[in-house]
Amino acid sequence: MxxxxxxxxxxxxxxxxxxxxxYxxxxxxxxxxxxDNQVMLIGQAPGLVEEARRVPFQGRSGKLLMRWLARAGYPDESTARRHVYMTAITKCFPGKSAGSSGDRRPSRAEVELCRPWLDQELALLRPAVIVLVGGLAHERFLPGRPLSELVGRVFSSSGKPVSLRTRSRPVLVPLPHPSGASRWLNDPSNRVLVDRALDNLRLLVRAYLPKS
Ligand code: SF4
Known part of the structure; x- marks a missing residue:
């Protein structure tokens, strides 16, 4: 088949x-x-609410992500969910982290077990724009760089910074994780980088938005 x-x-x-x-x-x-989605968003792993509903990016971090996608040009949540393919580095809720209220970061072994699924999604969909949300997605595609050197920039699939005028596809657009647990977003200079990233995303996805 x-x-x-x-x-x-x-x-x-x-x-x-x-x-x-x-595991x-x-x-x-x-x-x-x-x-038919041309834009793929790759997160880290679903949380408890996402697992219960079997829908990605619910809850508080989902609300912030939807606000970001609205700023990137998707007029409402249902349009964003129809036109952005949403997946993750590992696709199951990993459980809570021991000694904290946050979710456990999936281990390297779990990432490797799940990797063939993401590889197949990428091969079948061949997205033009890949939005990388959070540390595990950054590590997979743009390893070894601090968040402040990623957010606000656009990269080729080989990891080179590229201009918005590039014709190369796919292009990679890193974003921080929208979780309230991320203190990185509290720094005003980092929020400027997020603004820049969303401006970039808006220009990159406009060709793939539904025509009104
Ligand atoms: S490999 Fe399978 S069981 Fe493990 S996280 Fe991915 S989808 Fe879930």
Whole structure:
């Protein structure tokens, strides 16, 4: 059978690799998107609410992300969710972090187990713009650089900074994680970088927005 996005989603939603390997008590893969999406957003991993609803970016961080996407040109949440393919480095809720209220960062082994799913999503969709949200996504595509050297810039798929006029595709647009746990966003100079990143994103995605 020929692989398509809906078939791939069925296979991802049935995945239990991390349960079999003993990393998770239960699997609840979350993925959302359509075969015609030109913009892909890659987060870290879903949270508890996302797992319960099986929809990415719910809750507080989802609200901030939707505000960012509105500033990037998506007029409302349903348009953003229809036109932005939303996935993550690992697709199941990793559980809470020991000794804190935040979510556990998925281990390198879990990232490697989940990696083939993201590889297949990228190969099938071939997005023009890839929005990288949070540290694990940055590490996968633009490793070894501090957030302040990523946010506000646009990169080629080989990791070189490029101008907005580049014709090379895909282009990578890093954003910080919208979680309230990120203190990076409290610094006004960092919020300026986010403003710049959203201005860049607005210019890059306008060709892929629905025509009104
Ligand atoms: S995190 Fe990825 S590899 Fe692990 S069970 Fe979920 S979908 Fe499968």
């Amino acid at each position: 020929q692989e398509t996005i809906p078939i791939l989603h069925q296979r991802i939603r049935a995945c239990t690799r991390c349960v079999i390997a003993g 998770l008590p239960v699997a609840g893969p979350v993925v959302s998107g359509h075969r």
